Amino acid sequence: MASVLSYESLVHAVAGAVGSVTAMTVFFPLDTARLRLQVDEKRKSKTTHMVLLEIIKEEGLSG
Numbered sequence: 001m002a003s004v005l006s007y008e009s010l011v012h013a014v015a016g017a018v019g020s021v022t023a024m025t026v027f028f029p030l031d032t033a034r035l036r037l038q039v040d041e042k043r044k045s046k047t048t049h050m051v052l053l054e055i056i057k058e059e060g061l062s063g
Contacts (some may be wrong), residue, residue, distance in 0.1 A: 014019040
């Protein structure tokens with residue numbers, strides 16, 4: 001039981017949590033842009049940056 005609650009286990013848990021948060025922060029907006037391009041017929045395929053800016057202009061940052 002002591003090996004489960006060790007410093008090394010804590011480091012691995014924190015590293016996994018930070019990696020997960022980073023992945024969601026980076027890839028969730030990209031996935032949203034991809035989905036909007038597939039679903040919305042009037043949205044033209046542009047650069048990812050431009051699509052994300054259009055979504056933010058139309059729906060705000062929470063979009």
